[in-house]
Amino acid sequence: MKWRETVWMAVAWMCVVGAAQAQTPSHQGMRYEAQRVPSSGATVSRSEAKDVAEAPVTDDTDPCSSEKPAMKPVSKPVHVRTIVIDPGHGGENEGAIGVARIHEKYLTLQVAQLLADRLRELLPDVEIVLTRQRDESISLSERIEVANRLNADLFLSLHFNNSLNPLAIGFESFWGGDYWAADMQKAGEEITDEIRELRTRTGAASERMGRCFNHAMRHRFDVLDRGVKTGDYTVLTRAKVPAVVLEMAFLSHAEEGMSAVRPDYQARLVQALTDAVMNYVNGL
Numbered sequence: 001m002k003w004r005e006t007v008w009m010a011v012a013w014m015c016v017v018g019a020a021q022a023q024t025p026s027h028q029g030m031r032y033e034a035q036r037v038p039s040s041g042a043t044v045s046r047s048e049a050k051d052v053a054e055a056p057v058t059d060d061t062d063p064c065s066s067e068k069p070a071m072k073p074v075s076k077p078v079h080v081r082t083i084v085i086d087p088g089h090g091g092e093n094e095g096a097i098g099v100a101r102i103h104e105k106y107l108t109l110q111v112a113q114l115l116a117d118r119l120r121e122l123l124p125d126v127e128i129v130l131t132r133q134r135d136e137s138i139s140l141s142e143r144i145e146v147a148n149r150l151n152a153d154l155f156l157s158l159h160f161n162n163s164l165n166p167l168a169i170g171f172e173s174f175w176g177g178d179y180w181a182a183d184m185q186k187a188g189e190e191i192t193d194e195i196r197e198l199r200t201r202t203g204a205a206s207e208r209m210g211r212c213f214n215h216a217m218r219h220r221f222d223v224l225d226r227g228v229k230t231g232d233y234t235v236l237t238r239a240k241v242p243a244v245v246l247e248m249a250f251l252s253h254a255e256e257g258m259s260a261v262r263p264d265y266q267a268r269l270v271q272a273l274t275d276a277v278m279n280y281v282n283g284l
């Protein structure tokens with residue numbers, strides 16, 4: 001190759017690299033970086049996953065609500081005794097399978113266990129309970145009953161999304177809205193003022209947790225925020241405690257679906273979930 005061609009090749013290469021860097025989200029202004037996440041391909045043990053998790057988001061404004069101002073210090077969680085984490089699906093209910101050909105039930109359990117470990121470290125006085133520890137079948141009402149029985153402060157049902165549209169991408173969260181009322185009427189149960197008051201209170205808290213999750217995910221991942229929505233799901237309509245269903249990524253999407261099975265990606269999900277829970281807890 002002549003020197004002139006070599007120079008042009010070098011210039012062209014620098015342009016390509018420059019363009020690639022420009023497309024990388026800079027996350028300027030954030031107090032933490034995703035750069036400490038181990039590079040892809042590395043096997044992340046549970047303890048390593050803890051190392052990459054850092055302090056939660058500490059923006060100038062409360063990320064979970066437009067009404068409240070600054071965040072309280074992370075080290076002073078209040079009013080919280082029990083958090084229930086529900087790894088979606090399990091046993092015969094395998095969930096979505098997606099492009100990586102690994103069932104959702106395995107992925108939700110992996111993320112749930114990593115999240116439980118991390119929260120136990122950050123919140124040693126809080127009891128962290130999983131609805132399942134292994135690959136087993138549990139009904140939807142049994143899952144939420146675990147949280148109701150313990151009068152949990154928070155119930156998180158972890159899921160991965162699936163769509164016939166291969167381009168569907170991003171994360172979303174669900175809380176129960178008013179669906180509980182129709183559910184109770186169908187079951188022939190009386191809706192008292194006390195129940196209405198409870199559901200209003202837990203509903204507001206659930207929606208807030210949804211916002212905490214979406215906010216934290218926006219900071220950790222450069223993908224579509226599909227919003228905080230209401231959903232007619234049993235784990236939400238039967239909930240007597242703040243409860244959300246969190247759809248973390250699309251297993252059916254070519255890129256997101258392959259990423260979701262990678263340990264480094266799961267470690268980032270755990271970081272986002274941890275941020276969300278800590279922001280929620282500190283805002284109570």
Ligand SMILES: [Zn+2]
Pocket residue numbers: 088089095096104158159160161
């Ligand atoms: Zn699911």
